[in-house]
Amino acid sequence: xxxxxxxxxxxxxxxxxxxxxxxxxxxxxxxxxxxxxxxxxxxxxxxxxxxxxxxxxxxxxxxxxxxxxxxxxxxxxxxxxxxxxxxxxxxxxxxxxxxxxxxxxxxxxxxxxxxxxxxxxxxxxxxxxxxxxxxxxxxxxxxxxxxxxxxxxxxxxxxxxxxxxxxxxxxxxxxxxxxxxxxxxxxxxxxxxxxxxxxxxxxxxxxxxxxxxxxxxxxxxxxxxxxxxxxxxxxxxxxxxxxxxxxxxxxxxxxxxxxxxxxxxxxxxxxxxxxxxxxxxxxxxxxxxxxxxxxxxxxxxxxxxxxxxxxxx
Amino acid sequence: xxxxxxxxxxxxxxxxxxxxxxxxxxxxxxxxxxxxxxxxxxxxxxxxxxxxxxxxxxxxxxxxxxxxxxxxxxxxxxxxxxxxxxxxxxxxxxxxxxxxxxxxxxxxxxxxxxxxxxxxxxxxxxxxxxxxxxxxxxxxxxxxxxxxxxxxxxxxxxxxxxxxxxxxxxxxxxxxxxxxxxxxxxxxxxxxxxxxxxxxxxxxxxxxxxxxxxxxxxxxxxxxxxxxxxxxxxxxxxxxxxxxxxxxxxxxxxxxxxxxxxxxxxxxxxxxxxxxxxxxxxxxxxxxxxxxxxxxxxxxxxxxxxxxxxxxxxxxxxxxxxxxxxxxxxxxxxxxxxxxxxxxxxxxxxxxxxxxxxxxxxxxxxxxxxxxxxxxxxxxxxxxxxxxxxxxxxxxxxxxxxxxxxxxxxxxxxxxxxxxxxxxxxxxxxxxxxxxxxxxxxxxxxxxxxxxxxxxxxxxxxxxxxxxxxxxxxxxxxxxxxxxxxxxxxxxxxxxxxxxxxxxxxxxxxxxxx
Numbered sequence: 001x002x003x004x005x006x007x008x009x010x011x012x013x014x015x016x017x018x019x020x021x022x023x024x025x026x027x028x029x030x031x032x033x034x035x036x037x038x039x040x041x042x043x044x045x046x047x048x049x050x051x052x053x054x055x056x057x058x059x060x061x062x063x064x065x066x067x068x069x070x071x072x073x074x075x076x077x078x079x080x081x082x083x084x085x086x087x088x089x090x091x092x093x094x095x096x097x098x099x100x101x102x103x104x105x106x107x108x109x110x111x112x113x114x115x116x117x118x119x120x121x122x123x124x125x126x127x128x129x130x131x132x133x134x135x136x137x138x139x140x141x142x143x144x145x146x147x148x149x150x151x152x153x154x155x156x157x158x159x160x161x162x163x164x165x166x167x168x169x170x171x172x173x174x175x176x177x178x179x180x181x182x183x184x185x186x187x188x189x190x191x192x193x194x195x196x197x198x199x200x201x202x203x204x205x206x207x208x209x210x211x212x213x214x215x216x217x218x219x220x221x222x223x224x225x226x227x228x229x230x231x232x233x234x235x236x237x238x239x240x241x242x243x244x245x246x247x248x249x250x251x252x253x254x255x256x257x258x259x260x261x262x263x264x265x266x267x268x269x270x271x272x273x274x275x276x277x278x279x280x281x282x283x284x285x286x287x288x289x290x291x292x293x294x295x296x297x298x299x300x301x302x303x304x305x306x307x308x309x310x311x312x313x
Numbered sequence: 314x315x316x317x318x319x320x321x322x323x324x325x326x327x328x329x330x331x332x333x334x335x336x337x338x339x340x341x342x343x344x345x346x347x348x349x350x351x352x353x354x355x356x357x358x359x360x361x362x363x364x365x366x367x368x369x370x371x372x373x374x375x376x377x378x379x380x381x382x383x384x385x386x387x388x389x390x391x392x393x394x395x396x397x398x399x400x401x402x403x404x405x406x407x408x409x410x411x412x413x414x415x416x417x418x419x420x421x422x423x424x425x426x427x428x429x430x431x432x433x434x435x436x437x438x439x440x441x442x443x444x445x446x447x448x449x450x451x452x453x454x455x456x457x458x459x460x461x462x463x464x465x466x467x468x469x470x471x472x473x474x475x476x477x478x479x480x481x482x483x484x485x486x487x488x489x490x491x492x493x494x495x496x497x498x499x500x501x502x503x504x505x506x507x508x509x510x511x512x513x514x515x516x517x518x519x520x521x522x523x524x525x526x527x528x529x530x531x532x533x534x535x536x537x538x539x540x541x542x543x544x545x546x547x548x549x550x551x552x553x554x555x556x557x558x559x560x561x562x563x564x565x566x567x568x569x570x571x572x573x574x575x576x577x578x579x580x581x582x583x584x585x586x587x588x589x590x591x592x593x594x595x596x597x598x599x600x601x602x603x604x605x606x607x608x609x610x611x612x613x614x615x616x617x618x619x620x621x622x623x624x625x626x627x628x629x630x631x632x633x634x635x636x637x638x639x640x641x642x643x644x645x646x647x648x649x650x651x652x653x654x655x656x657x658x659x660x661x662x663x664x665x666x667x668x669x670x671x672x673x674x675x676x677x678x679x680x681x682x683x684x685x686x687x688x689x690x691x692x693x694x695x696x697x698x699x700x701x702x703x704x705x706x707x708x709x710x711x712x713x714x715x716x717x718x719x720x721x722x723x724x725x726x727x728x729x730x731x732x733x734x735x736x737x738x739x740x741x742x743x744x745x746x747x748x749x750x751x752x753x754x755x756x757x758x759x760x761x762x763x764x765x766x767x768x769x770x771x772x773x774x775x776x777x778x779x780x781x782x783x784x785x786x787x788x789x790x791x792x793x794x795x796x797x798x799x800x801x802x803x804x805x806x807x808x809x810x811x812x813x814x815x816x817x818x819x820x821x822x823x824x825x826x827x
Binding site: 167168169170172173175176179180182183184185186187188189190296299307308 | 328365367368369386387388391397399403404405406407408412413415416417418419420421422423425427467471
């Protein structure tokens with residue numbers, strides 16, 4: 001294999017690998033921008049992978065799986081919004097509770113539906129959709145424009161979120177809610193609605209991130225299919241400074257490390273593979289040391305807003 | 314008389330067990346500036362938050378322009394033309410001025426074009442009412458006076474014709490106060506009506522047409538200014554709880570010293586202290602406080618006051634320079650030794666630095682003094698002595714609590730402040746560093762603090778009084794220094810006191826230039 005082909009293959013893999021990171025991190029970012037900090041990504045991705053896979057398998061179409069994954073992600077997001085925004089319970093406690101519940105439900109649903117089998121049930125994986133004209137370009141065409149729809153979706157979504165947040169009135173309101181909900185509320189912005197909508201949509205994006213894994217990689221559901229990508233997406237969100245465009249850039253890094261770790265395993269470099277599997281997490285810690293200092297976090301992140309609570313001044 | 318523009322009838326509001334408002338009436342006539350006067354805890358802000366829809370009244374009716382209305386949220390209030398400027402600005406710090414003002418009014422998916430149009434309208438409004446701002450400046454970089462203009466423009470931008478201002482002169486220099494009053498007059502001349510919340514009688518007399526006085530959540534009276542004397546307002550605010558005749562607070566007479574200042578007890582030489590962001594917050598400050606003297610530090614909040622106090626108490630490292638207090642060279646970590654050397658400290662932020670929320674009232678009352686008799690004998694605490702002292706202090710300082718064993722977190726803000734004051738004043742001190750000691754206190758308690766400070770001065774204590782309340786400093790201090798961006802703009806002696814002069818220094822004009 002010549003060097004050029006190696007590079008093309010590597011970058012192609014990075015493009016395919018960054019999808020779940022981007023979707024889950026943008027979902028995290030969206031909720032966080034109104035102050036709701038989800039820590040249930042890992043669980044939502046698991047349950048969406050499981051339910052999405054089952055829907056696609058039984059109903060016989062990937063689209064059903066995608067819709068089911070969004071539905072289930074949205075429901076978990078709705079629960080998170082309800083417990084935190086309406087009942088004003090601690091976001092981390094609720095987020096962790098939802099993680100455990102959804103993670104448990106994911107394997108339960110699979111086992112109830114499929115049972116234990118020697119040969120795993122399979123769904124077709126997502127086909128590549130080369131973009132007209134663009135995919136004919138030398139090098140660039142192969143790397144960027146011959147992918148499944150989720151890859152395009154992840155990129156386009158990031159750009160759309162950027163425009164929404166920074167170029168529209170609704171984006172301004174949304175960011176204001178995450179910085180100072182009292183200020184937003186005092187100008188007639190519906191804080192509760194904003195928090196619900198972003199948390200539910202954020203949950204849907206996490207659901208998409210989850211269902212991508214069986215649809216793009218394995219063709220089936222396994223209990224360890226998410227492998228910490230949900231947790232890493234939280235790190236990616238901080239790494240990207242809670243900005244959609246930087247999150248997209250950061251995802252190249254996270255995906256790059258994952259591909260490297262995977263390649264190193266395959267090529268047998270003589271290091272036990274468990275160490276290689278640690279690589280993404282170690283890299284995360286290393287980049288987050290300066291990253292956390294740099295990141296500007298929404299001021300109201302992780303807190304709940306109660307209009308009538310008297311300020312302790 | 315025509316029907317009032319706004320009328321609030323029989324308003325009741327409780328927070329948990331605390332009655333905030335009881336059967337309160339309020340009315341605003343079109344085209345007037347209506348003062349809403351009362352001490353801390355009188356319910357002024359609560360009443361107006363109800364009108365603005367931030368709180369919901371438990372009972373009562375609101376009428377606007379003769380119509381009964383239900384106001385569930387600020388959105389409803391804004392629709393009725395009611396805007397409110399809060400004492401603690403409700404602004405999104407990292408946003409620009411135009412973003413803060415236009416927030417919630419931009420078309421959902423509209424873009425830059427609308428922001429530009431908004432900026433133009435803000436410019437026009439700013440011109441019309443004399444409220445100069447740069448629409449594209451980021452709010453967190455702006456001085457307090459400008460941020461306040463932003464807050465007022467927010468209401469005007471939404472076409473409010475009823476403007477509620479909550480303690481708008483807090484943290485303004487005297488010059489800025491005058492400019493604000495002019496703007497208010499301009500607004501009234503152009504058809505607006507203003508509700509002006511304040512606890513300062515002088516401001517009512519200066520700018521209001523009518524005044525409503527509240528005390529402990531009840532109406533006292535409503536009168537036009539023309540037929541009101543200052544004494545009536547004082548009496549209305551404090552009721553029978555205070556001997557107004559002999560009050561320092563209302564005498565308006567500065568408290569002269571009858572002695573010559575003695576030995577220097579606080580010596581600060583060329584002090585530089587870094588702030589939390591590692592940028593110097595205090596720079597090259599030099600001053601001395603002698604025994605029997607009160608040195609005041611004026612300045613708009615956030616100009617290095619906190620860092621100065623913390624460096625003097627050994628809580629924050631000294632980057633450069635020397636601090637000697639009562640003969641002791643201060644370093645970071647010397648707090649314990651300072652307390653042992655009769656230095657008392659009243660921190661600014663009572664919730665963060667002033668008390669232990671999970672500890673009992675008795676624990677809190679002896680905190681920092683627990684190593685000395687009578688609380689401690691050898692290595693052991695003498696609990697009977699501690700509780701005895703705690704009961705005495707609770708009584709003397711009027712701390713409302715179930716008793717010494719109650720958890721301090723259950724106390725209200727004013728009572729936590731009293732607890733801190735009791736701790737500082739109950740133990741003999743030669744040096745006191747007090748930062749905003751009367752913040753959040755009702756009038757009798759403020760009076761009490763002033764008495765304690767003057768008593769301490771009379772017996773020879775050296776007091777550094779850092780305060781954002783210029784009137785308080787003018788009343789109590791022998792000398793006043795002014796901090797601006799961490800630098801001491803000069804120290805004035807009592808004969809040279811002039812609040813406009815200090816106002817210039819608060820805005821960065823050095824004493825020699827002025």
